[in-house]
Amino acid sequence: MAYPPAARSSPPRQPSVKVILASADVQRVVDRIAHQILEKTQGAAETVLLGIPTRGAPLARRLASRISTFEDVAVPVGVLDITLYRDDLRRHATRAIGPTELPAGGIDGKRVILVDDVLFSGRTVRAALDALNDVGRPASVQLAVLVDRGHRELPIRADYVGKNIPTSLAESVKVTLAETDGTDEVKLYGGTTS
Amino acid sequence: MIRHLLSGADLDADTATEILDTAAEMATVAGREIKKLPALRGRTVVNLFYEDSTRTRISFEAAAKRLSADVINFSAKGSSVTKGESLKDTALTLQAMGADAVVVRHPASGAPHRLANWVDGSVINAGDGTHEHPTQALLDAYTMRARLGRLAGLSVAVVGDVLHSRVARSNVLLLSTLGAKVTLVGPPTLIPVDIAAALAPGTDVSYDLDSVLPNVDVVMMLRVQRERMNDSYFPSAREYARRYGLDGPRMRRLPEHAIVMHPGPMNRGMEITPEVADSPRSTIVEQVTNGVSVRMAVLYLLLGGNNR
Numbered sequence: 001m002a003y004p005p006a007a008r009s010s011p012p013r014q015p016s017v018k019v020i021l022a023s024a025d026v027q028r029v030v031d032r033i034a035h036q037i038l039e040k041t042q043g044a045a046e047t048v049l050l051g052i053p054t055r056g057a058p059l060a061r062r063l064a065s066r067i068s069t070f071e072d073v074a075v076p077v078g079v080l081d082i083t084l085y086r087d088d089l090r091r092h093a094t095r096a097i098g099p100t101e102l103p104a105g106g107i108d109g110k111r112v113i114l115v116d117d118v119l120f121s122g123r124t125v126r127a128a129l130d131a132l133n134d135v136g137r138p139a140s141v142q143l144a145v146l147v148d149r150g151h152r153e154l155p156i157r158a159d160y161v162g163k164n165i166p167t168s169l170a171e172s173v174k175v176t177l178a179e180t181d182g183t184d185e186v187k188l189y190g191g192t193t194s
Numbered sequence: 195m196i197r198h199l200l201s202g203a204d205l206d207a208d209t210a211t212e213i214l215d216t217a218a219e220m221a222t223v224a225g226r227e228i229k230k231l232p233a234l235r236g237r238t239v240v241n242l243f244y245e246d247s248t249r250t251r252i253s254f255e256a257a258a259k260r261l262s263a264d265v266i267n268f269s270a271k272g273s274s275v276t277k278g279e280s281l282k283d284t285a286l287t288l289q290a291m292g293a294d295a296v297v298v299r300h301p302a303s304g305a306p307h308r309l310a311n312w313v314d315g316s317v318i319n320a321g322d323g324t325h326e327h328p329t330q331a332l333l334d335a336y337t338m339r340a341r342l343g344r345l346a347g348l349s350v351a352v353v354g355d356v357l358h359s360r361v362a363r364s365n366v367l368l369l370s371t372l373g374a375k376v377t378l379v380g381p382p383t384l385i386p387v388d389i390a391a392a393l394a395p396g397t398d399v400s401y402d403l404d405s406v407l408p409n410v411d412v413v414m415m416l417r418v419q420r421e422r423m424n425d426s427y428f429p430s431a432r433e434y435a436r437r438y439g440l441d442g443p444r445m446r447r448l449p450e451h452a453i454v455m456h457p458g459p460m461n462r463g464m465e466i467t468p469e470v471a472d473s474p475r476s477t478i479v480e481q482v483t484n485g486v487s488v489r490m491a492v493l494y495l496l497l498g499g500n501n502r
Binding site for chain 2 (some may be wrong): 081084085089090091092093094095096097098099100130134135136
């Protein structure tokens with residue numbers, strides 16, 4: 001049934017922006033993940049943190065620095081670029097590839113913790129697992145994310161989650177970090193206000 | 195991103211820098227245990243070679259295979275070309291077989307440009323006649339940047355048979371785009387009149403190697419292409435080597451940091467002596483290694499995404 005014409009003249013719907021985590025919250029969440037990693041890995045022994053660009057890389061460095069503050073252990077940190085392993089490469093114009101920097105000790109036989117900002121479909125993590133397979137053979141692989149927004153398309157789950165945010169597919173989650181964007185913040189865009 | 199790579203002039207400074215940066219990442223793959231990336235899985239690259247070549251064909255083949263593309267090698271010898279098939283008909287055959295990219299080397303200048311109008315896939319010029327060889331220029335630029343840290347402001351001497359050299363033409367075009375200054379050096383018979391102005395304003399020409407050497411960062415020796423010489427361009431090989439060959443004493447006149455390049459294959463004793471070719475200043479072997487990384491970058495940037 002058609003809406004009456006009057007409904008169309010109501011004010012246009014505004015896309016909403018909601019701050020989920022403010023700067024201090026992001027720091028608390030990173031601190032908690034660092035504690036959880038220490039707890040679950042018996043003091044982060046034989047552990048390597050690998051950040052997935054763009055924002056996973058600074059997150060991994062932050063986690064390592066918090067871990068060394070809490071327990072005085074130096075966790076090797078690296079960056080794992082997954083561009084060439086994506087399953088949607090040929091659906092877009094060619095993507096620029098980023099640097100991959102593995103820690104000097106390598107990853108063979110280590111517990112690798114992949115670090116990313118948002119866990120969504122799980123396809124980025126699948127690509128990261130493939131990339132990892134080509135650069136070494138870790139003893140085990142875990143996943144730490146700042147935000148889990150649901151809607152998985154693959155059987156993948158995170159071992160460390162900063163915050164679970166229930167979302168609809170129409171919404172989008174945007175993480176900004178001081179290192180890449182100037183401020184620490186997690187925002188939820190989209191949906192509509194009535 | 196561009197669709198074909200036919201000429202050094204196809205690349206603006208940003209695109210060329212993107213290729214060099216991508217090549218630097220591709221180079222890290224060579225140091226890994228598993229030297230393979232899945233980026234071009236399911237794509238087909240045809241190497242269409244109408245001229246003999248060792249390093250360029252193998253380099254393209256290695257680059258395509260490291261990116262997981264399927265490679266079909268086609269050389270004119272032992273093919274339908276000897277039965278009189280035209281370039282166009284060969285191209286249409288390759289098209290029908292589903293080639294996503296055609297890497298072509300041809301003795302006729304301009305053949306890759308014609309080919310680009312006949313096939314749907316990307317065409318990469320791997321050397322056409324005495325015209326251009328853009329991936330060689332890219333790997334030369336990459337090597338200079340890796341050794342000397344920059345390209346802008348570098349002074350590069352390109353020495354020898356400029357007339358027949360596609361390497362020289364592509365290098366002049368690309369290096370001047372990237373801010374380096376090129377001086378073409380050789381006997382007057384082997385440097386076409388007005389070539390400097392025609393290719394890139396700002397390019398110099400000199401007929402005296404010894405006066406150029408003390409002021410350059412890079413000296414690039416070109417092969418004397420006897421197979422393309424129908425006339426006598428210089429009195430004798432010995433006289434050529436005496437005036438334009440790079441030997442030990444000449445090399446010691448270069449600045450401390452300067453490097454010596456050669457696209458290969460070399461005529462040892464003609465344009466370059468073994469002492470120079472095997473010295474630490476020589477980047478000849480590095481150029482071959484870098485060639486694979488640069489060609490991986492070119493293949494990825496042309497074929498990796500949906501650029502149609």
